[in-house]
Amino acid sequence: MATIGTNWAGNHAYRAARLHQPTSMDELRSIIAATPKLHALGSRHCFNDIADSAELVSLDRLDQPIEIDRTACTATVGGGMRYGNLAQALERDGLALHNMASLPHISVAGAVATATHGSGDTSGNLATAVAALELVTSDGEVVTVSRGDDDFAGMVVSLGALGVITCVTLDVQPTYQMRQQIFEHLDWEILFERFDDVMSAADSVSLFTDYGDTVDQVWVKSRVDPDHPASLADSFMGTAAASGPLHPVRRLSAEGCTEQLGVPGTWADRLPHFRMESVPASGDEIQAEYMIPRHVAVP
Structure with a gap:
């Protein structure tokens, strides 16, 4: 098999004997029917060889109405x-x-x-x-x-x-509007004691940590009523609001992140952590996810 491209982070190469890129539904149907072993290739947000196959097919050249x-x-x-x-x-x-x-x-x-x-x-x-x-x-x-x-x-x-x-x-x-604020250095004990309160505090809550003494960042995203906007919070569960934009990986530039500091914007520009035009990968990260029942989230 040959290398047919890399993942979005550029640190894993995908391999297949052939990559199909049909331009019509008829062509796609013919390819699928004629190919004994075929995997669909998505947007390449994968860090292992699970997508490798004898042959791959991508929909990136089909019309996307x-x-x-x-x-x-x-x-x-x-x-x-x-x-x-x-x-x-x-x-x-x-x-x-x-x-x-x-x-x-x-x-x-x-x-x-x-x-x-x-x-x-x-x-x-x-x-x-x-x-x-x-x-x-x-x-x-x-x-x-x-x-x-x-x-x-x-x-x-x-x-x-x-x-x-x-x-x-x-x-x-x-459509609706949202804003996001980031709060720094959440105490682990507070997180464990008030886990449900933390995670339900807004429409979207994300935690970023390097497993140090505190949870490094808490990203809080809330819907905004344009007619009755609530005031910005300067603290959250004992943490202070960030004074400037942050990347989830603190050493990286926040230039590619969606706007922060509580500035209202459309849902499309606030729900994602990153801007569509950005390349959020540093090139040296490997990602994995673990799905666990909510009731065992706190040790």
Whole structure:
């Protein structure tokens, strides 16, 4: 197998005998039907060889239309659409998603198929917004499934095992504004004693730590009522508000991060931690995630 490119951080090379980049649905269906072993290649936010295969297929050259149904409050998009591009298009139409991941660069199909999360006690992960999807199965047939169908949840979060997702229909809602503040050096004892209070303190709460004496940063994102804006907090659970922009990895520049310091902005420009036009990778990070039940989050 040959190297066919790297992940987004540039520190892992993907390998396959061939990379297909179809430009039409008919071509995609033919490729899938004729290829015994094929993996779909998403936006390459992966740090291991799980995506390697005899052959890979990418949807990046297919049209990525957006069809909005205001009656149903849904938007149907191509599977290769990046969340950042979708968010800006929805915002122009006065619409919004309920949640986003920290990186807006990821593709819609790949994100929902892998149960990619955002943040927020009352906001489900990205897959919970899926109302329907279209996929091409191994024999080249096109299958459409909708919320309420048998095994729908498993078909949405399928890790690509059931076919290549070509279209996704997502729930949308009216646009809203948000702001984010960062608070520094949360005491571990306070976090353990008041974990639920910390995590439910805003629409989205994220913790960044190097496992030192304190939790280095707490990112707090809240919806803003333009007619009745609440005053900014200067402290949070015994921490002080940051006086300037910060990157989650403190030694890196915050230039590529979304605006902080409590400045209001659209949901599309506040829910992600990073700007669409930025490259948030330093090149030396390796990421992994562990999903654990909420009731065992505190030791």
